[in-house]
């Protein structure tokens with residue numbers, strides 16, 4: 144029996160579900176994203192346990208990782224989906240999620256996206272402005288399709304997280320100003336082809352201080368109660384996502400407090416709740432394995448130059464994010480302090496700065512941990528680099544998740560203009 148997740152086997156090698164990571168790196172090549180289905184299952188069940196005493200559904204936030212196999216796996220466990228584009232919708236359909244389990248969020252849904260979502264009878268639109276309401280109403284009336292509408296409220300709460308993933312303050316583009324929600328909710332009732340279904344919040348991502356959730360959810364519940372008092376029905380509340388994961392220590396986030404908040408605020412109520420976790424379901428399941436191209440030493444510093452780059456994982460430079468980095472095979476030759484960097488011509492192309500790691504040689508592997516969420520999904524082909532290969536480990540077997548475009552494939556999609 145092996146342990147849950149990534150662990151050291153008896154030879155000291157990083158392994159998953161009984162398979163050595165070095166074996167996988169050699170088999171598939173690097174850079175290589177690996178996803179452990181057992182961690183995905185574990186985090187899904189932990190979340191389900193936190194909400195099991197209320198009426199609620201989990202809608203996996205596809206933006207965290209939109210690989211079809213990841214969506215499909217969560218769907219098999221019981222999740223619906225939360226999407227922010229029609230591209231994500233198509234991926235969900237390809238993964239076997241029914242449109243009736245899909246919530247369409249996002250501040251900038253375009254005309255074609257709205258029309259496709261309506262034609263396919265998605266569960267609901269979470270809308271973020273009165274202007275969006277009018278656009279949806281116009282299209283819904285034109286094609287004679289009903290739109291279920293939930294208003295995303297901006298509660299003006301600033302959670303303690305990185306400013307680029309904080310979405311609940313009034314200065315951000317997200318949600319409807321708290322004081323305008325009642326009037327817009329009332330307006331929903333005056334429009335044909337529009338069915339009001341409730342209110343929602345999402346205050347940001349990577350949040351550990353659950354008091355911020357408490358405040359946001361309490362405000363939302365009180366607002367819904369006020370709206371109900373004047374005679375309108377508010378059947379559902381969407382509580383968004385945002386639960387943090389421990390990038391530094393690999394400690395599983397304890398959801399007891401979150402569970403208590405949900406129980407305190409909603410166990411006596413009749414609201415049907417929806418939850419949109421992304422990061423907390425998938426981040427810890429992923430690692431990015433990379434091979435050392437060479438070690439470089441300057442007067443002041445050590446650099447470990449690896450074959451993954453910011454085009455594969457942009458979080459360190461975009462969000463100042465910390466990822467734990469471990470040698471895949473143990474090396475007993477002591478420690479070094481180094482910047483771990485990719486080959487891209489940007490100073491920002493790094494995975495760690497001044498990091499103490501075990502000494503590592505050319506051609507050996509490093510594992511960049513907790514890279515299941517907001518990682519491969521943000522990949523680009525910058526510096527004409529191809530995507531990392533992605534595999535999933537299920538029941539002790541490794542499965543390739545997709546074909547990666549080769550540089551030839553990429554070139555073949557460009558059209559040569561005849562300049563003569």
Ligand SMILES: Cc1ncc(COP(=O)(O)O)c(C=O)c1O
Nearest residue numbers: 204345348384385419420421422
């Ligand atoms: C509307 C909405 N719901 C859910 C999420 C998922 O958040 P997280 O991955 O932090 O759980 C996001 C991410 O920013 C979001 O914008």
